Amino acid sequence: MEPTIKIFENDQEIADYLVHYLSRVISPDNFFHLCLSGGNTPKSIFSLISNVKKPVIPWKNVVFYWGDERCVSPDHPDSNYLMAKNSLIDKLDIREECIFRIMGESNPEIEKERYGKIIQLNTNGVFDLVFLGLGTDGHTASIFPNQMRILESKKACAIAIHPDTGQIRITITGNIINKSNQVIFLVTGSEKSGIIYDIVNKTGDWIKYPASHVHPEKGNVIWLLDKKAGSML
Numbered sequence: 001m002e003p004t005i006k007i008f009e010n011d012q013e014i015a016d017y018l019v020h021y022l023s024r025v026i027s028p029d030n031f032f033h034l035c036l037s038g039g040n041t042p043k044s045i046f047s048l049i050s051n052v053k054k055p056v057i058p059w060k061n062v063v064f065y066w067g068d069e070r071c072v073s074p075d076h077p078d079s080n081y082l083m084a085k086n087s088l089i090d091k092l093d094i095r096e097e098c099i100f101r102i103m104g105e106s107n108p109e110i111e112k113e114r115y116g117k118i119i120q121l122n123t124n125g126v127f128d129l130v131f132l133g134l135g136t137d138g139h140t141a142s143i144f145p146n147q148m149r150i151l152e153s154k155k156a157c158a159i160a161i162h163p164d165t166g167q168i169r170i171t172i173t174g175n176i177i178n179k180s181n182q183v184i185f186l187v188t189g190s191e192k193s194g195i196i197y198d199i200v201n202k203t204g205d206w207i208k209y210p211a212s213h214v215h216p217e218k219g220n221v222i223w224l225l226d227k228k229a230g231s232m233l
């Protein structure tokens with residue numbers, strides 16, 4: 001199924017679209033298992049989402065997870081949990097029992113198993129929505145081009161190593177990403193325009209990029225881009 005690509009002027013327009021989307025898909029009667037992306041891109045988008053009051057989103061039904069985490073403490077500036085806590089979660093009335101962070105401070109071998117069990121127990125391995133970012137090398141979550149085996153892993157979570165910094169990370173696998181009900185890429189900035197072009201058009205080294213292998217079994221991928229990231233499409 002072809003991806004849905006939407007290009008917006010700026011983060012505010014992306015946030016406005018997402019608020020309307022979330023208000024439609026999150027039911028006031030059921031839990032909604034939402035897996036957050038990390039890095040810098042979501043920071044402003046998450047913050048803008050938390051400021052929008054209409055349409056109303058039943059946030060009390062949302063259960064928060066992370067697609068990946070750096071193996072650092074939850075108060076470390078690199079923490080994806082801290083980023084989402086500061087930009088989104090602390091601004092909403094979210095109960096602690098609805099927040100399942102990856103414990104970056106724990107032993108990675110133990111944590112990947114613990115978090116995988118949580119995903120299986122809470123969602124049966126199927127997130128309602130997974131937000132993903134895109135690295136300039138085509139990685140997504142913390143699945144890097146030199147660790148493509150994580151795409152095919154039958155496990156829910158894996159240990160990854162950032163190829164440049166050597167930073168150890170815990171990530172959900174391609175197996176979990178592609179079992180989700182919906183995947184939305186949030187990508188902004190001109191430095192991502194070339195790799196988006198290659199992924200969408202299947203040109204250049206597209207097949208070597210983990211993000212090219214995001215094909216949810218149930219639906220299509222939605223790309224929400226700002227005009228800089230989408231400038232080559």
Ligand code: 6PG
Binds near residue numbers: 040139
């Ligand atoms: C992470 C992310 C990673 C990120 C991309 C884009 O932990 O870094 O999960 O996949 O989404 O690297 O990062 P930026 O948004 O900072 O460009």
